Amino acid sequence: MLYGRKCRTPVCWEEVGPRELAHKDVIKATNEKIDMIRAHLKAAQDRQKSYADKRRRPIEFQIGDRVMLKVSPWKGIIRFRKRGKLSPRFIGPFKIIDRLGKVAYRLELPEELSRIHNTFHVSHLRKCLADETAYVPLDNILVDNKLNYIAKPIAILDRKVKGLRNKEIDQVKVKWEHRKGSDTTWESEEEMRRLYL
Incomplete structure (x- = not known):
């Protein structure tokens, strides 16, 4: 009132x-x-x-449970905010080896993720309900320190010039490497040179 x-x-x-x-x-x-x-x-x-x-229920896991770890997809292109719809949101499953306090858990991470700290907040974890054979492989997935998924460009397929009101932007059609197949998007040539060359 x-x-x-x-x-x-x-x-x-x-x-x-x-x-x-x-x-x-x-x-x-x-x-x-x-x-x-x-x-x-x-x-x-x-x-x-x-x-x-x-x-509302408190999320709790037991030692020995298998959980999926949430990661954020990111190509490194912030300007156009293009994100792949089918890029993985969760990776794993990983085994919980210790509980730290009420909301933090320590995971048993493989060698590919050895540079990432193995303690995570409960909001980054989801209980793995599938069998252990169905998991997202980590072979082709690059994850940085902030758990961002990074896709690598494979090839430049085409070029064009996009005209705006006051300037022109050189764009390239980039083929990205993904876990399943590939994806193509139009990106700024200047951003691609800055990030990958």
Whole structure:
């Protein structure tokens, strides 16, 4: 009702200084309406909290569980914000070897991920429900220190010049290496030279 501000009583509504109070009936009626508004707001907050609490469960894993690790896909091109839809969101599964506190877990990582710290927050983990044979291989996936998935360019297939209002941008059609097949996107030639040459 008041955008989070504290509600003033009718006594404080007038100018500062000597004044006469409003009639007792007006003050009483206004205070009753304020109490009713507060009761309705409290009931609405409690109702929304009960809805949220029904679906909210703390995520916990046991030592020995197998989990998938969340990674962010990133090609290194921030300017055009192109991301592959089918790039892997999770890699693994990995075995939990230790629990540190309430929300941190230590994983048993393979040699390919030895440069990454093996302790992760619970928000980066998902329980692996599939069998151990179905997993995302790490052979062709490059992951940096921030768990960003990096795709490498294979070849430049085509070139074009894109005209904007005040300038022209040289673009190249790049074929990217992926875990399954390949993907092509148009990227800025200047960005590609800066990042990969």
